[in-house]
Amino acid sequence: MKNAGTLRMTTPTDTAIVLTRVFDAPRLLVFDAWTKPELLMRWYGARGWILVGCEVDLRIGGCWRFVSRGPDGTQMAQGGVYREIVPSDRLVYTESFDEQSYPGESLITHVFVEQRGKTTTTSTLVYPSPEARDIVINYPMKRGVGEGYDRLAVLLAEMTSH
Numbered sequence: 001m002k003n004a005g006t007l008r009m010t011t012p013t014d015t016a017i018v019l020t021r022v023f024d025a026p027r028l029l030v031f032d033a034w035t036k037p038e039l040l041m042r043w044y045g046a047r048g049w050i051l052v053g054c055e056v057d058l059r060i061g062g063c064w065r066f067v068s069r070g071p072d073g074t075q076m077a078q079g080g081v082y083r084e085i086v087p088s089d090r091l092v093y094t095e096s097f098d099e100q101s102y103p104g105e106s107l108i109t110h111v112f113v114e115q116r117g118k119t120t121t122t123s124t125l126v127y128p129s130p131e132a133r134d135i136v137i138n139y140p141m142k143r144g145v146g147e148g149y150d151r152l153a154v155l156l157a158e159m160t161s162h
Helices: 027-035 037-043 130-138 141-160
Strands: 008-010 016-023 050-056 063-069 075-086 090-097 106-115 118-126
Touching: 008 141, 016 130, 016 141, 027 037, 027 090, 027 106, 027 118, 027 141, 037 050, 037 141, 075 106, 130 141
Parallel strands: none
Antiparallel strands: 008 016, 016 118, 050 063, 063 075, 075 090, 090 106, 106 118
16 A cells, blocks of 8 residues: 555644645544554554654653664654643644754644544644754655555554454
């Protein structure tokens, strides 16, 4: 299943990126895939990248931390704090990377809207400056997120076919 082209990316302000994708699954399953380590480990990351560490303390003020490994063995770690959790509806958290290549802390808001069994996920990423946002855009962010979302779509299809 290759449909990264279905990921829409817009830049409504000089510090924000909005990513939108429709998944053929109920929003509770999509929300679970974003918040349960056993599911995140199966889809999160671009093609060739895997999560080798995944900690989720899903409560307001709780921390999350992911460690990813790329095809060449490179590791990348990121984490943050949950600010708002509305099960199957909305998830808000901070994100920062251990590496200096992604500067500063961003605020990420995911909104999950279900219509006729399909869930539109809209993710708004707000960066501390236009420069920080542009660094993220200049990495192949849309390709990487699109590949991860493709992996998520496959996982959701497996989960809904049982």
